[in-house]
Each structure stands twice: as C-alpha cells, then as structure tokens.
Amino acid sequence: MSEILNETSEHNKAPSSFARRVLDEIDRVPEGRVMTYGAIASRVHAHPRHIGRVLTQWADETHWHRVVYADGTPATCHGNSAADLLRDEGTPMYAGRVDVRRAHWDG
C-alpha cells in the first residue's frame, strides 16, 4: 500500500522566521510576567498587529496568555480564560486586569 501522505495540507509546517522569533520572545517570558504586543513587536522589529496574527497561527505553540494589550487587558481568546490563567501563574493583577506596570517583562 502506498503510504504517500501529503502533509502539504497540514498546518504542521515550521513557522516562518518572523513567527518563530515572536514565539521565541514569548517563550522567554517567565511565569508571573507578561509582555504587551507592542513590546514584542519592538523586540522583533515589527508592529503589534503582526504579533497577534502569529499567535493566532501558533498560539498553541507558545504562552499566548502571557501576551496582553498595552492596557493590561488579556488578549481576546476564549472570553476571560486568559485572565484566570494569568492569575493562576501569579501575575500581578489589578481590578481584574493585568498590572502591566508591574507584570511587564522587559526581557
């Protein structure tokens, strides 16, 4: 039997150089700390919007919940699951939102 499986349709391919760099930056964020899209964007010399797109495609490959908006609001994922998850990691939060001023990781 032919075991020729075309994985070209699979999304299991390796992330692009840019995506991989973004994932690597997020992976460097320790527990209890978060990074804003703008911060990561600056790290990869890109723009905040591109970070979100990479995460959408590789969120399962990185700690997407450690990435929050500049306001400290968790990324729009599955409601407020991110906020609960961040708190479980010990992330400093205030008024139900991540205290970016305190939890922001500058790498």
Next chain:
DNA sequence: AAGCTGACTCGCT
C-alpha cells in the same frame, strides 16, 4: 507581484 487580513494602539466621546 499584489492584495487581504489581522490576539493592536491611540484618540475621542
């Protein structure tokens, strides 16, 4: 090659 999309950010109301 060009176009589309996008987990953003800022400003105003």
Next chain:
DNA sequence: GAGCGAGCCAGCT
C-alpha cells in the same frame, strides 16, 4: 471611567 472607531504596517497567501 469605559466604550467605540479608525488608522497603521507588514507578513502571509
């Protein structure tokens, strides 16, 4: 204080 809209830029198809 909070919510909404428009703009922006660059990678991915």
